[in-house]
Amino acid sequence: MWPITPLLLALALQAVWSETSSNDTKEDFPCKVVDGDHVYDLRELASRDYWKFEETLHTGLFESGVVYMSFCHPLRNVPVVCEGENVGVCETKKDDTGSEVPLGSRGQVSSRGPVVTEEGWVNYVFESGAKCNKSTHDATYKTYVHLSCARDTASETAGPILMSSPGCERTFAWITKAACPVKAEITTDSCTVKFSNLDYNLNLHSLHAEKYYNVSSSKAKYELNICGPVTGGHCGSEAATMCDVTDPSAPVVLGTLEGMDIKWENEALILSYKHQENSVKVMLFCKRTATSPVIDFVENNNKEVVLSVKTAAVCPPDEAPECVIEDDKGNVYDLRSLRKEQGNWEVVDERDDHKVC
Structure with a gap:
């Protein structure tokens, strides 16, 4: 410099x-x-x-x-x-x-x-x-x-x-x-990621399914859970987080909670699972409009299964609410003039049957 x-x-x-x-x-x-x-x-x-x-x-x-x-x-x-x-x-x-x-x-x-x-x-x-x-x-x-x-x-x-x-x-x-640079503090045990500059925790536990997620490719079928084990599936292991269930009678454990790791990789938050020679790489991307996680199979390469997840759970909070809004017809609504420099707006309900004593 x-x-x-x-x-x-x-x-x-x-x-x-x-x-x-x-x-x-x-x-x-x-x-x-x-x-x-x-x-x-x-x-x-x-x-x-x-x-x-x-x-x-x-x-x-x-x-x-x-x-x-x-x-x-x-x-x-x-x-x-x-x-x-x-x-x-x-x-x-x-x-x-x-x-x-x-x-x-x-x-x-x-x-x-x-x-x-x-x-x-x-x-x-x-x-x-x-x-x-x-x-x-x-x-x-x-x-x-x-x-x-x-x-x-x-x-x-x-x-x-x-x-x-x-x-x-x-x-x-x-x-x-x-x-x-701001260091992102990662706690594997709690499955949370903290952005210290925002003082905000990304809690991946919100992605934990009650039982598991079904994920499939053209050649294989999987059962997956995030920040918790697969429950009621075909894995047969209390700690299994992902299993290959292409053949339900012979499921293969690909990852466990003991082999879990979290880290940043470029702009994705990476959740990794390991079990023996197998590994799973779950790439989590921010998508604010996702009401539920969208999980896609990416590839299976050298005993590593790679998945992509689009979710709002890994998005940091907006710094400020959006005050200029455009609808699907192209109309623009600017609410910035309603902002008060001091105090707050007060709403008084004057209906006879809604008075507060």
Whole structure:
């Protein structure tokens, strides 16, 4: 990571970052990444409609420009318009009157989301911006933001610092607490996973079936339970968590509670079972709309059975309720004006037969 030095700050000359807030915190694009047993979450940065970077360059001429940037969603409520789809970075230039003239998109919001590097910082890349006339290869503008963890307030910068802008690329560095990894504390015995930054437990016991789940592939049939044994099935073992029951008269135990493990792997929470030479890998993915777990067979490879589960049980809580709602007919309802800065709304039931004594 580049050190922040007086020379570096001089290059940015009078650069000022400001931001506006929005109550609409819907995440349209990936905003966090799981790396091993750590979570990197940029939702704090995404809570802004945009970040505004203003730069004054003393190059013999008095010139100034503005860059608008947003994370995990397209730019919102920006005072200028940059043409393009899902614009995440927009660059403008001020004319003699102080008005801003759009220079074009400098990159779209990342559909991949943040990426953790081997060095331990987070990269967020805005690609496929407007066509760049500075290139002879029909290139488009691209913006890189390198986010490094600020361990304390003193080392945190107010916003990204422009490191370089050669040709068709813009590179920023930002030392921020939002880029600090948070360790996900996993307790195998209780079958819970805690995100310490949210102080919230993902309790997998809610996925435990009273008896078991039936899972099948084109060649095999299985009985599975999560965070508990298969009950009343064909396994014949009190600790069995998954069995191959393709032949009900000769069931094969594939995993037990004693061989259970929980860990993060990319963006999935992995529940593993083992028994002798057999193993089971259950990949749990967040799906908020799932009222019951959706279990799919993935593969059976070298005595390892892999399953995929989509469930709301592994989703962290929303940071804020959704206040801008769109129905299936395209009507948009904005309830943000009902928010009270102080106190709460009170409802009084004045019906004669519903009075409270």
